[in-house]
Amino acid sequence: MSEQRSEPELNPLASEKVFTFRSLKPCDLSKCDRRQIKEYFENTYHLDEGLYSAVIRAQDIYKCPDRLRLPLIFYIGHTASLYVNKLLLAGLIKKRVNYPFEALFETGVDEMSWDDTENYRLGGAYKWPDLKDVLEYRKQVHDLVINLIDTATPELPVTVDNPWWSVFMGMEHERIHLETSSVLLRQLPIDMLKRPLNWHYGPKCADKPAGPNEYVLVAEAAGVTIGKPENFPSFGWDNEYGSVTQRVPEFEATKYLITNREFLEFVQAGAYSRKDLWTKDGWEWVLFRKAKHPTFWVCSNGCKSGCGSDLSKYSHCNLPADELTSHEPYKYRAIFDVLDMPWDWPVDVNYHEAKAFCTWKGPEYRLPTEAEHHRMRGDEPLSGNVSCDPIFKQDYPANINLRYGSSTPVNLFPPTSSGFYDVYGNVWEWIEDQFNGLPGFKTTYLYNDFSTPCFDGRHTMIMGGSWISTGDEASRFARFSFRRHFFQHLGFRLVRSSKDTPVRLCKAEVFIPGAGVVDNPVTVPQMNPALSLVESTNTQFQYETQEKLIGQLEREYGQPDYGNILGVICEKAAMTLVTQDTSALVFGCGAGHSSFLLTTKCGKVIGIDYCGRFVDAAKQLQRGEELEYRKDPHRSARAPLETHTSHVEFKQLTWVPNETQAADFVLFEFLERLDCPMAWLCKLWESIKPEGLLGIITSSTHWSPTNIQNIIGKWFCLKEQTTAGAYTVTWWQLVKHL
Numbered sequence: 001m002s003e004q005r006s007e008p009e010l011n012p013l014a015s016e017k018v019f020t021f022r023s024l025k026p027c028d029l030s031k032c033d034r035r036q037i038k039e040y041f042e043n044t045y046h047l048d049e050g051l052y053s054a055v056i057r058a059q060d061i062y063k064c065p066d067r068l069r070l071p072l073i074f075y076i077g078h079t080a081s082l083y084v085n086k087l088l089l090a091g092l093i094k095k096r097v098n099y100p101f102e103a104l105f106e107t108g109v110d111e112m113s114w115d116d117t118e119n120y121r122l123g124g125a126y127k128w129p130d131l132k133d134v135l136e137y138r139k140q141v142h143d144l145v146i147n148l149i150d151t152a153t154p155e156l157p158v159t160v161d162n163p164w165w166s167v168f169m170g171m172e173h174e175r176i177h178l179e180t181s182s183v184l185l186r187q188l189p190i191d192m193l194k195r196p197l198n199w200h201y202g203p204k205c206a207d208k209p210a211g212p213n214e215y216v217l218v219a220e221a222a223g224v225t226i227g228k229p230e231n232f233p234s235f236g237w238d239n240e241y242g243s244v245t246q247r248v249p250e251f252e253a254t255k256y257l258i259t260n261r262e263f264l265e266f267v268q269a270g271a272y273s274r275k276d277l278w279t280k281d282g283w284e285w286v287l288f289r290k291a292k293h294p295t296f297w298v299c300s301n302g303c304k305s306g307c308g309s310d311l312s313k314y315s316h317c318n319l320p321a322d323e324l325t326s327h328e329p330y331k332y333r334a335i336f337d338v339l340d341m342p343w344d345w346p347v348d349v350n351y352h353e354a355k356a357f358c359t360w361k362g363p364e365y366r367l368p369t370e371a372e373h374h375r376m377r378g379d380e381p382l383s384g385n386v387s388c389d390p391i392f393k394q395d396y397p398a399n400i401n402l403r404y405g406s407s408t409p410v411n412l413f414p415p416t417s418s419g420f421y422d423v424y425g426n427v428w429e430w431i432e433d434q435f436n437g438l439p440g441f442k443t444t445y446l447y448n449d450f451s452t453p454c455f456d457g458r459h460t461m462i463m464g465g466s467w468i469s470t471g472d473e474a475s476r477f478a479r480f481s482f483r484r485h486f487f488q489h490l491g492f493r494l495v496r497s498s499k500d501t502p503v504r505l506c507k508a509e510v511f512i513p514g515a516g517v518v519d520n521p522v523t524v525p526q527m528n529p530a531l532s533l534v535e536s537t538n539t540q541f542q543y544e545t546q547e548k549l550i551g552q553l554e555r556e557y558g559q560p561d562y563g564n565i566l567g568v569i570c571e572k573a574a575m576t577l578v579t580q581d582t583s584a585l586v587f588g589c590g591a592g593h594s595s596f597l598l599t600t601k602c603g604k605v606i607g608i609d610y611c612g613r614f615v616d617a618a619k620q621l622q623r624g625e626e627l628e629y630r631k632d633p634h635r636s637a638r639a640p641l642e643t644h645t646s647h648v649e650f651k652q653l654t655w656v657p658n659e660t661q662a663a664d665f666v667l668f669e670f671l672e673r674l675d676c677p678m679a680w681l682c683k684l685w686e687s688i689k690p691e692g693l694l695g696i697i698t699s700s701t702h703w704s705p706t707n708i709q710n711i712i713g714k715w716f717c718l719k720e721q722t723t724a725g726a727y728t729v730t731w732w733q734l735v736k737h738l
Helices: 012-016 034-052 058-062 072-090 099-104 131-151 165-187 260-268 280-289 351-361 370-377 539-544 546-558 560-576 593-598 612-622 677-681 705-712
Strands: 215-218 221-226 244-248 251-254 331-333 338-340 428-434 459-463 480-483 505-507 533-535 583-587 604-609 627-630 635-637 648-652 663-668 688-698 716-724 727-734
Touching (some): 058 072, 072 165, 244 370, 370 428, 546 593, 546 627, 560 593, 560 688, 560 716, 583 593, 593 604, 593 612, 593 648, 604 612, 612 627, 612 648, 705 716, 705 727
Parallel strands (some): 583 604, 663 688
Antiparallel strands (some): 331 338, 688 727
């Protein structure tokens, strides 16, 4: 008898129910009721699961369509885990659903470069949970949120300081991943997918061809104001708030987004083999990816894909040669199918490709700025209610909010009053501005690092939304960004002007451990750098300079007061850490002095800091190196000789992740360096064991024990405080979580 082979297990989402892909409008936070909140949540959850229903076999949920992203299974769990993490932080729930899952699925990746090493969770030996268990977890979270909505009543209006902001944050976060996950499915091998029953692509052509992509002149504007009013009654991410007014000189821009037809000329001109057209980073990306055309174009030449793990050798450019002709040299990869090339649809490219196209056209060509994009919109005047925002309008004439399941012809919908097509929707537009907060920017403790790590000069803005942008993503206030090698449903239009460009570039010296400060050249023509460079609103980046490092080294290794307070800390640690089986956590480890000393009291120390330059210095000292911080007289820092430096693990983190295991002794020593201390302090109760001890070092009169207790008092009680010179340490004991 021949051995019978079992059939691959089907994806449960593909067989459980029929999904519809109708996206609701967001909630008006000034008057939404329980029914509307529940409907929006159910719609959000349904859309997300409906997208993954297209993956045929359960085993393919564990594939990695992009080598710089995690497998699909992560994102199925990630969006659910965020609800729990944020609701718990806001105090709307009192306990977790599944702590291991809420640690595993908490954190994605934000790769620094297109050639980063694959993340350890991409596959191979890493064991992900069973899909059925992850779907059961999603159901538990679903029921938790529904019960909250059914039994609790939000105080209206819901604003950023209202605990219910966390509920809407969870929904809008899931809608972001609806879009980014759709891009991952678009990169997955086509035989792993089946288009869902109710998914409908847009028309290939409009009633008439798009015709020439003419330039539309926009007159000079004395002032364009960017920023969302704090009292506007819809959810917004932190970077949308604040305000800036800019003068916008006269410019002209293409009325359409650049189409596949227009970009074909660039490809056929041999642009992907011409180094002179590309920025330095762009050309290195071309060589690494061996790019010959846009990533979602399909040919028969086996072009390199960007898939990861066991898909790393896959290419979607595997068409039989006889399916292509000189008139139709490429086909088009939509999410679930390969289609005949829709030449009037906008081309999907990354920033490097868009900038190379600009250079190919001539030195006067560039991308729009954020202020120019606002000028092209022709928005109606801002009012105090949601009716002035396109995403709240009924049947707004644009390809947004899943009106179609793909791009559409650039002339399918009417132009704005300014004469431009697809300023909202179809595909996002690359913008010349580098991502930054607006004047008056503030973070929220619920998601302190949503935007701020991206205010680094390496993230370029995108605007306008795409066909799958829903909720806040499709709002007039939306401000998003990606790294320049990133792919999304994302294209561009051309701008040309003869005067100074009103571009906003982000001034930030960002130190990457192991790499140092990476060069970030300006690539914008007609730009006056003196008028365009704006300090990063991530104030924590100011500590990434060599000058700040020298100050930190002198503070830790040269100041007598600091040495005295470390002596006090070690005495307390000796009473708490009675065996080598115990552990310690140091938040704000700086250059590592306190972390090194604690190794004499316990077997394992984790040192955490957001500052890459400080963490890098700590690792150098751990390797036995000496770091000079003063020349005359000569002073240098070394790891103390009596310590066990190998017992320390230093990590650069911008928040307190759930995967950080609770310790017996926790030292917190960077209150004065944080832009949102509450975001860190509110997580400490999960970072310490029940009988553990928390020490908080301060050198500022602002951080009195009373002020600290106002934040952590529901988890900790103050035991005592000690002062040594300029430093005070307060000691706290964990109490039962209320």
